[in-house]
Amino acid sequence: MNFSSLLLYTSIFCGLYFQIFLLVTFFKAQQKEKTAGKKAGNKNLTADSKTASLAAAPTVSIVVPCWNESKTVENTLISLLNLEYPKEKLSVLVVDDGSKDETFAVATQAAARLNKQEGLARIEVVTQKNGGKYTALNRGIAIAQQNGTQFIGCLDADSFVDKYALARMIPYFDNPAIMAVTPAMRVHEPKNILQYIQRAEYNVGIFTKRVFGMLNSIYVTPGPFSIFRTSVFKQIGVFKEAHNTEDMEIAFRIQSFGYRIANCHNAFVLTKTPETIPKLHRQRTRWTYGFIKNAIDYRHIFFNKKYGHMGRFVLPAAIVGLILSLAIALDFVYHIGNSVIATIEKISIVGIGMPQFHFSWFFVNTQTTTILAIVLVAITLTIVMFGKYIAEGSMKPSRDMLYFVVFYGFLAPLWLSKAVYNVALSRKTPWR
Amino acid sequence: MEIKEPGINPKKYLLVLAITCAVFLTGFLASNYLNDAKINSIQDTENQISLDILSSEAQYQLLEQSSCDIVTGSILTDELNTLADKLSYAESQEGFNSADVKSLKENYSLLEIKDYLLMQQIYQKCNASPTSILYFYSNKGDCPDCTDQGYVLTALRQEYPELRVYAFDYNLGLGAVNTLITLYHIPSVLPALVMNGRVYDGFQNIDQIKAALPALALQATTSSSSSSTNK
Numbered sequence: 001m002n003f004s005s006l007l008l009y010t011s012i013f014c015g016l017y018f019q020i021f022l023l024v025t026f027f028k029a030q031q032k033e034k035t036a037g038k039k040a041g042n043k044n045l046t047a048d049s050k051t052a053s054l055a056a057a058p059t060v061s062i063v064v065p066c067w068n069e070s071k072t073v074e075n076t077l078i079s080l081l082n083l084e085y086p087k088e089k090l091s092v093l094v095v096d097d098g099s100k101d102e103t104f105a106v107a108t109q110a111a112a113r114l115n116k117q118e119g120l121a122r123i124e125v126v127t128q129k130n131g132g133k134y135t136a137l138n139r140g141i142a143i144a145q146q147n148g149t150q151f152i153g154c155l156d157a158d159s160f161v162d163k164y165a166l167a168r169m170i171p172y173f174d175n176p177a178i179m180a181v182t183p184a185m186r187v188h189e190p191k192n193i194l195q196y197i198q199r200a201e202y203n204v205g206i207f208t209k210r211v212f213g214m215l216n217s218i219y220v221t222p223g224p225f226s227i228f229r230t231s232v233f234k235q236i237g238v239f240k241e242a243h244n245t246e247d248m249e250i251a252f253r254i255q256s257f258g259y260r261i262a263n264c265h266n267a268f269v270l271t272k273t274p275e276t277i278p279k280l281h282r283q284r285t286r287w288t289y290g291f292i293k294n295a296i297d298y299r300h301i302f303f304n305k306k307y308g309h310m311g312r313f314v315l316p317a318a319i320v321g322l323i324l325s326l327a328i329a330l331d332f333v334y335h336i337g338n339s340v341i342a343t344i345e346k347i348s349i350v351g352i353g354m355p356q357f358h359f360s361w362f363f364v365n366t367q368t369t370t371i372l373a374i375v376l377v378a379i380t381l382t383i384v385m386f387g388k389y390i391a392e393g394s395m396k397p398s399r400d401m402l403y404f405v406v407f408y409g410f411l412a413p414l415w416l417s418k419a420v421y422n423v424a425l426s427r428k429t430p431w432r
Numbered sequence: 433m434e435i436k437e438p439g440i441n442p443k444k445y446l447l448v449l450a451i452t453c454a455v456f457l458t459g460f461l462a463s464n465y466l467n468d469a470k471i472n473s474i475q476d477t478e479n480q481i482s483l484d485i486l487s488s489e490a491q492y493q494l495l496e497q498s499s500c501d502i503v504t505g506s507i508l509t510d511e512l513n514t515l516a517d518k519l520s521y522a523e524s525q526e527g528f529n530s531a532d533v534k535s536l537k538e539n540y541s542l543l544e545i546k547d548y549l550l551m552q553q554i555y556q557k558c559n560a561s562p563t564s565i566l567y568f569y570s571n572k573g574d575c576p577d578c579t580d581q582g583y584v585l586t587a588l589r590q591e592y593p594e595l596r597v598y599a600f601d602y603n604l605g606l607g608a609v610n611t612l613i614t615l616y617h618i619p620s621v622l623p624a625l626v627m628n629g630r631v632y633d634g635f636q637n638i639d640q641i642k643a644a645l646p647a648l649a650l651q652a653t654t655s656s657s658s659s660s661t662n663k
Contacts, residue, residue, distance in 0.1 A: 017452045350587035366466035367527045372459040
């Protein structure tokens with residue numbers, strides 16, 4: 001067995017193990033919930049039934065950090081005011097981080113109009129000198145702490161919340177160990193193939209976050225609508241610059257302190273996604289770079305039994321996945337390169353002849369790795385479908401699944417390799 | 433407030449490991465089953481070719497009492513070529529039993545030699561110019577020009593369907609092939625071609641081969657004139 005085959009077998013085995021682990025965890029938890037529901041005489045003892053009893057709702061402040069978001073901020077605010085939550089218990093803090101466009105003016109006008117409509121000053125807008133997203137978040141947190149708010153949420157100004165999201169998330173805090181709750185993120189109005197690919201990818205994310213939540217292994221509290229217990233910032237500190245991935249670092253820190261992060265799989269938030277490959281590449285390079293750097297910063301979590309599944313399985317698996325994906329991509333490029341060189345050599349020797357096609361089943365690749373790779377793709381599709389089921393209540397195959405399976409494997413190595421390159425050469429990965 | 437983490441249940445990890453191994457084993461068995469079926473199909477083709485050679489030999493014996501026109505020597509060309517493609521594919525892919533492939537390759541080499549000898553006899557009997565090439569190669573990594581030589585021979589075969597290329601693995605270790613190597617004094621530096629009884633060592637391009645086999649051009653002229661007559 002040569003190096004390529006060994007690499008392929010190892011990658012497929014690890015990929016299969018990880019995916020089967022996710023599915024087994026998911027089904028076992030579903031089964032447990034059903035059994036618990038039957039015992040309690042309630043068929044639906046799932047997170048759905050946890051929708052807050054709004055009479056005793058705690059106070060919540062949602063911080064909306066903005067930088068050049070004049071086009072979307074108003075709709076973001078409207079979606080927040082439409083949340084099914086007692087008006088007097090929910091406030092919104094827009095923090096303009098020194099935008100170069102009209103964000104501050106647009107947000108101030110929108111806030112005045114919406115506050116007037118509501119007859120209640122629920123939206124407050126402040127501005128500051130540009131200092132980075134984490135400084136805007138911290139400004140909002142400081143104001144919320146002064147106001148004595150019990151829970152603080154964050155919402156990027158390019159995202160829109162489903163009206164039941166908050167009411168579904170708050171009950172998770174009944175467990176005093178839970179310091180943060182993450183939502184289920186979906187893609188807002190996909191328009192091109194790239195955004196359809198991301199839609200399927202986000203559906204995979206919904207599935208994996210749900211499973212990671214069950215394993216207490218969530219290592220990112222995304223900017224679009226994660227909710228925090230206010231006291232956690234006093235205990236562990238506020239957001240840091242954290243390699244431009246403050247939402248990942250705070251999750252690592254919460255886990256590092258031994259607290260829990262839950263995932264509310266039916267608290268939906270729609271977010272705008274990059275519409276071009278360069279924009280997507282920049283965003284994902286930052287995410288991957290941030291993951292690697294934060295993993296290095298919190299390396300004590302790895303293989304530490306104190307951190308359960310996260311330390312012993314989820315984080316090591318993520319790193320192994322990253323390494324193997326890169327190795328497979330390099331191997332693929334090497335083989336494609338060889339094949340191109342061989343074709344050029346052949347043409348230089350015998351010219352461009354008419355290719356002759358004689359289909360015979362004999363020449364269909366039936367190697368073990370090919371069969372297992374097909375199984376791997378089939379399981380990936382199953383996970384995409386389960387993600388879609390959680391997100392949309394339907395498992396019906398759609399074109400985004402096809403795009404995802406066909407193209408994602410070619411796209412991801414681009415940002416994985418760039419992020420690793422940046423880490424290796426200590427090159428900072430900017431926001432934009 | 434430090435919260436203790438719930439412990440890990442190793443049973444789940446073992447269960448997942450068992451399922452993963454089962455999936456792996458199933459993939460392995462499925463691949464083996466399909467590859468065995470492919471090997472069997474090669475065996476079937478070899479048996480068919482063997483039968484065809486017997487038939488040609490019988491035809492040749494009959495030829496001594498009849499005309500050259502009834503000899504259908506070219507029937508085997510396509511079959512041998514297809515077989516060569518399949519063996520070459522099986523050799524390059526993982527998952528095929530290498531002992532099986534070697535044995536099939538030995539059979540194939542013997543069939544090639546038998547066909548070659550028969551064709552030589554037919555050429556002599558019918559006073560035809562030979563359009564066959566013996567090609568000795570190595571795939572041990574010690575013959576950088578063998579791939580290029582393969583391209584040239586494949587291209588020629590496509591251009592001249594009557595051309596018979598008998599390819600032999602220099603390192604096969606089969607007695608009959610070794611005899612051919614000794615008989616034609618094939619050097620150990622490959623590739624080597626035998627055309628019209630003469631040995632050419634090293635890479636030969638299309639023009640060099642055409643020059644060494646003038647009968648090829650003749651055949652092309654004959655077939656084009658007969659096709660224009662048919663029109």
